[in-house]
Amino acid sequence: MNTAPTATTALHPFFETLGPGPYRFVGCYDLGAAMDSTSAANFGNMTGWVRDAPRLKAGLGTCAHCGTAIMNICIVRVGNGDLYGVGEDCVEKCSQGGLWKGAKAALAARRNAMARARKEAKRAAQWEADRPAREKAIAEANAAQALVLAARKTERLARFELGILTSLVDHITLDSWRTHYAAEAHHTYGQQDARFSPPCDFSNFYQSLAIQLIERGSLSPRQAEYAAQAALGRRTAKNAEAFDNLKNSLT
Numbered sequence: 356m357n358t359a360p361t362a363t364t365a366l367h368p369f370f371e372t373l374g375p376g377p378y379r380f381v382g383c384y385d386l387g388a389a390m391d392s393t394s395a396a397n398f399g400n401m402t403g404w405v406r407d408a409p410r411l412k413a414g415l416g417t418c419a420h421c422g423t424a425i426m427n428i429c430i431v432r433v434g435n436g437d438l439y440g441v442g443e444d445c446v447e448k449c450s451q452g453g454l455w456k457g458a459k460a461a462l463a464a465r466r467n468a469m470a471r472a473r474k475e476a477k478r479a480a481q482w483e484a485d486r487p488a489r490e491k492a493i494a495e496a497n498a499a500q501a502l503v504l505a506a507r508k509t510e511r512l513a514r515f516e517l518g519i520l521t522s523l524v525d526h527i528t529l530d531s532w533r534t535h536y537a538a539e540a541h542h543t544y545g546q547q548d549a550r551f552s553p554p555c556d557f558s559n560f561y562q563s564l565a566i567q568l569i570e571r572g573s574l575s576p577r578q579a580e581y582a583a584q585a586a587l588g589r590r591t592a593k594n595a596e597a598f599d600n601l602k603n604s605l606t
Contacts, residue, residue: 368449372420373441375434380446380457383465384409386416387426414440421445427465429458507549512537514569519605522586523565532569561585568605579605 369378389408409430413419416426419439428440431454441449446458515533524532532553535543543553551570555562564582567574574582583590583602590598 369420369431369433369439369441373431373433373439374437377434378449378454379432380454380461381430381432381438382409383458383461384428384430384440385426385465386428409438409440411440412437416440418442418445420449427462429462504549508536508539508544510572511549511551511569514572517568519582519586519601520565520568523561523568523582528562529565574605576602576606579603 367376367378369376386408408415409428411419411428411430414425414428414430416424416428418425418441420441421444423442423444425440425442427443429443429446431439431441431446433439443458443462447455450456512533515529520529532543532551535553536551538544539546543551545552551566553566555566557563560581564574564578564585567578568582573579579602582605583598586601587594587598
């Protein structure tokens with residue numbers, strides 16, 4: 356049976372340059388990226404692009420169909436299994452049999468990836484350009500926060516001198532609280548806000564009053580009354596003035 360094309364048979368444009376079909380698009384190879392020593396495709400090895408390049412019959416850098424220099428190579432498999440590299444324009448123009456569909460999707464994906472890479476590179480460059488100002492602002496904010504925390508710490512340490520505390524907490528516990536807070540121990544000193552929050556006996560009402568006095572500097576009127584009772588006993592006609600003065604000083 357004679358299978359040679361007749362004069363009326365419409366030959367695929369690749370027939371004379373790449374050989375008999377069918378023709379199938381099998382992928383792209385970015386020669387420009389592969390030869391870039393800074394690209395992920397090369398890893399800094401200027402000979403890597405040769406070693407890792409697809410094994411083409413022709414078309415590695417020059418379109419096997421039209422002879423134009425190309426960097427983005429569209430790889431086409433022909434009827435006998437050989438691989439050829441053609442340019443984007445040729446693979447689009449020679450699209451009989453749906454050849455262009457796969458190439459079009461691959462090229463669109465490549466363009467999108469390159470656009471994302473450019474956008475990311477621009478973002479990274481801007482991030483680096485802004486680094487000095489950003490780091491300066493962070494350092495200034497940290498320094499300002501450190502001053503605030505130091506002032507809060509000084510205030511709380513000063514409150515340890517309140518005489519009423521020894522009526523609410525034993526001196527061993529009070530000294531332990533002061534030592535740990537001054538040393539900024541994590542279980543007593545709040546790293547973010549210099550809060551005084553020591554380990555304590557939650558069932559001990561007077562310890563809770565002492566902690567509140569050191570942390571806030573004041574008590575509610577009802578709490579202040581209990582604190583005054585701890586120091587002076589119940590309010591009587593004899594101690595009324597001292598009791599009321601102490602109570603008022605705690606609110």
